[in-house]
Amino acid sequence: MANSVALMSLNRWIELTERNPDHSSWYVERFRSMAAAGDDLDGEARFVDAMVARGSRVLDAGCGPGRVAGTLSRAGHAVVGVDIDPVLITAAEHDHPGPTWLVADLAELDLPAMGIAEGFDLVVCAGNVLTFLDPATRRPVLARLAAHLRTGGRIVTGFGSGRDYSFAEFFDDVEHVGLVPDVLLSAWDLRPFTPDSNFLVAVLSLAAVGPATSQI
Numbered sequence: 001m002a003n004s005v006a007l008m009s010l011n012r013w014i015e016l017t018e019r020n021p022d023h024s025s026w027y028v029e030r031f032r033s034m035a036a037a038g039d040d041l042d043g044e045a046r047f048v049d050a051m052v053a054r055g056s057r058v059l060d061a062g063c064g065p066g067r068v069a070g071t072l073s074r075a076g077h078a079v080v081g082v083d084i085d086p087v088l089i090t091a092a093e094h095d096h097p098g099p100t101w102l103v104a105d106l107a108e109l110d111l112p113a114m115g116i117a118e119g120f121d122l123v124v125c126a127g128n129v130l131t132f133l134d135p136a137t138r139r140p141v142l143a144r145l146a147a148h149l150r151t152g153g154r155i156v157t158g159f160g161s162g163r164d165y166s167f168a169e170f171f172d173d174v175e176h177v178g179l180v181p182d183v184l185l186s187a188w189d190l191r192p193f194t195p196d197s198n199f200l201v202a203v204l205s206l207a208a209v210g211p212a213t214s215q216i
Contacts, residue, residue: 010134024087043188045071056121062129070096107137119150131163
């Protein structure tokens, strides 16, 4: 337990909410206001929906208040959304009924131990989630996400530059845990990734042999 608390204490989202207890509620209302204004909030969900067959199993890792997972559920997929922040999960349950919503730390994610034994066709980790992690947990998180994939499953993640996690570091972490990039883009609307890109969307799959292929 002490180790778990230590890991969580360096999570940058947790640090934000500890400094400002109203931050999570502000974040929820921000996206509710954008949705009410008719803003397009479904770019990531459209991308994911195009990658998998109808009725696929999708894990939204770091789901926040549920906008991506909710859209994917309404499109007919079986979706599980996980976030470390209980305020965000409560909002997701209210605003987006359908998915299974769970409070959990991605650094220690073990869904079979939480009663969800079946793996996933795709894991999505959008919204700059990787940049909020404790840097020491980035590789463990990538490995744990990979361990929840079905055979042939993929991970797709997106985050921006200038957030203390360089793309080069990310590629090193991906290789270390036994993942390989299948597709690299600079936006969720399929623009190509270049050395000058300030955003990265990466589609990852398991290497033929690697650390991430081990069981949870």
